[in-house]
Amino acid sequence: MSTLLTHIAVSDGKIKRASLEVLSRMTQLAEANGHSSEAVIIDANASDHVDEVQKYGASKIYTIEDAIFKNHQNTPLLKALSKVMDEADPFVFGFGSTESTKDILGALAANTDAAVLSDVSEFELTDNGIEVTRPVMAAKILSDNKATGDNILVSVRSGSYDLNESPTEAEVVDIDFSFDESELKATLREIIGASGDKIDLTEAETIVAAGRGAKDDEGQELIEELASVLNAALGASRALTEAGIMDPSLQIGQTGKVVSPQLYIAVGISGAIQHVAGMANSKVIVAINKDPDAPIFDIADYGIVGDLYKVLPPFIEELKKIKS
Amino acid sequence: MKFYVCIKQVPDVDAPIQIKEGNLIQDTDRMVLNAYDASAVEEALVLTEEHGGEVEVVLVGPEKAKETIRKALAMGADKATHITTDNDVDYDSAVYAKVLATFFEDKEYDVISCGKQSQDTDAGLAGSMLAQHLDLPYATNAVGLSMEEDKLVVKRQGDAGQEIIGLPQPCLVTCSNDMNEPRIPSLKGIMQSKRKPMETIALSDMNLDEAALSAKTKVTGYMEKPEREPGQKFEGEPDELAQKVATLLDEEENVI
Ligand SMILES: Cc1cc2nc3c(=O)[nH]c(=O)nc-3n(C[C@H](O)[C@H](O)[C@H](O)COP(=O)(O)OP(=O)(O)OC[C@H]3O[C@@H](n4cnc5c(N)ncnc54)[C@H](O)[C@@H]3O)c2cc1C
Numbered sequence A: 001m002s003t004l005l006t007h008i009a010v011s012d013g014k015i016k017r018a019s020l021e022v023l024s025r026m027t028q029l030a031e032a033n034g035h036s037s038e039a040v041i042i043d044a045n046a047s048d049h050v051d052e053v054q055k056y057g058a059s060k061i062y063t064i065e066d067a068i069f070k071n072h073q074n075t076p077l078l079k080a081l082s083k084v085m086d087e088a089d090p091f092v093f094g095f096g097s098t099e100s101t102k103d104i105l106g107a108l109a110a111n112t113d114a115a116v117l118s119d120v121s122e123f124e125l126t127d128n129g130i131e132v133t134r135p136v137m138a139a140k141i142l143s144d145n146k147a148t149g150d151n152i153l154v155s156v157r158s159g160s161y162d163l164n165e166s167p168t169e170a171e172v173v174d175i176d177f178s179f180d181e182s183e184l185k186a187t188l189r190e191i192i193g194a195s196g197d198k199i200d201l202t203e204a205e206t207i208v209a210a211g212r213g214a215k216d217d218e219g220q221e222l223i224e225e226l227a228s229v230l231n232a233a234l235g236a237s238r239a240l241t242e243a244g245i246m247d248p249s250l251q252i253g254q255t256g257k258v259v260s261p262q263l264y265i266a267v268g269i270s271g272a273i274q275h276v277a278g279m280a281n282s283k284v285i286v287a288i289n290k291d292p293d294a295p296i297f298d299i300a301d302y303g304i305v306g307d308l309y310k311v312l313p314p315f316i317e318e319l320k321k322i323k324s
Numbered sequence B: 001m002k003f004y005v006c007i008k009q010v011p012d013v014d015a016p017i018q019i020k021e022g023n024l025i026q027d028t029d030r031m032v033l034n035a036y037d038a039s040a041v042e043e044a045l046v047l048t049e050e051h052g053g054e055v056e057v058v059l060v061g062p063e064k065a066k067e068t069i070r071k072a073l074a075m076g077a078d079k080a081t082h083i084t085t086d087n088d089v090d091y092d093s094a095v096y097a098k099v100l101a102t103f104f105e106d107k108e109y110d111v112i113s114c115g116k117q118s119q120d121t122d123a124g125l126a127g128s129m130l131a132q133h134l135d136l137p138y139a140t141n142a143v144g145l146s147m148e149e150d151k152l153v154v155k156r157q158g159d160a161g162q163e164i165i166g167l168p169q170p171c172l173v174t175c176s177n178d179m180n181e182p183r184i185p186s187l188k189g190i191m192q193s194k195r196k197p198m199e200t201i202a203l204s205d206m207n208l209d210e211a212a213l214s215a216k217t218k219v220t221g222y223m224e225k226p227e228r229e230p231g232q233k234f235e236g237e238p239d240e241l242a243q244k245v246a247t248l249l250d251e252e253e254n255v256i
């Protein structure tokens, strides 16, 4: 019996859904293959999250609690992760593919001499490793990869697996950890524009995303109103984040975030492959674009060919009626 | 100030691709400088133009990758090292990071910069691996860089906000293409690039052991991504379209 370990990422006091998706998958694989599904929570208030993690089938939960984890910093996180790998000796160690994970995954692999596959959309166990599918070439193509070894790291794109509750009574193991701030060579000075209570794009059920077509004030007001009627998160194409019109953390695509909402409404977005790379897994895609040949229509379930300034006002009115 | 920028040659993702028997076949053989590395080169040029210093690019790859090195030199990098490999090696990020770490062992530098990921694989691993091998403080996903005495100040796009991180030099940073708009080489730049120093080192002369060069991960095949079913496209009066689609989303899809 081997250990399948999942890293539970916590940000702003909330567990990232991407971590629970990975844990759900790990628990399923553990049951099918006679392994044990375990989890590790590394946070300033790690123990607060044990109950939530138990719901997804972890039979053992490691906690590492230290004030240093209040904000993401790579040095202490790496130290904690190396420590838990020593302790748990995981055959596979899974992560949700968040920015914090991307910051440390390569370094952790180098540190522990583990094989690593990042940003996968599917993974399976084999006798001596894992097999995965990863989107490559701006997500136009899927590649099959395999990794072999005793410790394998894998990060999984958000939305790749459904949440699946299978409550257990987990053994909780608190790992002793201390970090002397003088060990920090890199210093975190401040965090600007943190989203606070805004909806996390990678977890949003509904997203209204705006592109260059909606770059002026009137366009921005319309998409904000649409988002508010639908209680949706706002997203953006690179054209708007680059121009400083929308916040950089809202960028969706190859450089930006990968999202998988139930409903994605693309307004004034052409549908470049690098944008589509981040949103093609949305359940229902609506596109509003005045160019009937815009590539976004190739992947949209519902395409509205028209000027967004003329389409959005009646669309918003209709949605308000439906909502009330 | 000495900047090293690690650059990689990648297939042009915009060129048509086919898959034959699990292998990728590109209709054109077009290879380009990884977009994220181009941003790293640009930023190194801007910082050394402002604060003085030198930019050297390093690439591990086959002979054909020389054209990509030339591109970086034409943008304005001062010199280059090409670590040459065979054409058909199946190395992964970990192997490239080991090779680069070996190269840097006896070098002096203030900053090493990498792309935040490779445009073809999106792996995003080699940078932080290299930092770890060289025991350097590092930051990933930089969207802005500035210099402050002996520190590199990085604006990093995190999960939510942007983190301002001070890195004592020497350090390593991985760059997003959100950082800048890389310059297009001028004709003069292209002419000058031919006379700039380019050192070539054969990977086989670097004394790396078998273990360092054997990848723990392998690509076993490629597949087309399943296409989404084509949907419905509506043209006509905005009021009618808006009403029709809103109703469909509510009644057919149940997503409102
Ligand atoms: C390595 C790399 C990574 C990248 N990563 C990303 C990424 O993560 N995310 C991303 O989005 N892009 C990314 N890009 C950029 C991408 O290639 C495109 O340039 C970008 O997505 C274009 O944004 P857009 O669709 O808003 O703008 P455009 O392509 O200019 O499209 C604007 C659209 O708006 C329509 N329009 C204009 N006016 C109206 C109107 N009044 N009513 C209705 N429609 C209108 C036009 O018909 C057009 O289709 C990346 C590029 C590279 C090279």
Ligand SMILES: Cc1cc2nc3c(=O)[nH]c(=O)nc-3n(C[C@H](O)[C@H](O)[C@H](O)COP(=O)(O)OP(=O)(O)OC[C@H]3O[C@@H](n4cnc5c(N)ncnc54)[C@H](O)[C@@H]3O)c2cc1C
Pocket (backbone or CB within 6 Å): A136, A137, A143, B006, B007, B008, B011, B024, B034, B036, B037, B058, B059, B060, B061, B087, B089, B091, B092, B093, B096, B113, B114, B115, B116, B117, B118, B119, B120, B121, B122, B123, B124, B125, B126, B127
């Ligand atoms: C479609 C496709 C085609 C491929 N074709 C080839 C091919 O023709 N030849 C081949 O060797 N491999 C090829 N590969 C394999 C892949 O490119 C290698 O695994 C890759 O070089 C390892 O780096 P990475 O992409 O994992 O880098 P990442 O970890 O994503 O790279 C991050 C950064 O590390 C630095 N870096 C990475 N690699 C190098 C390098 N070699 N030299 C200098 N700096 C580097 C760069 O700054 C880069 O931005 C292909 C992969 C795919 C998906």
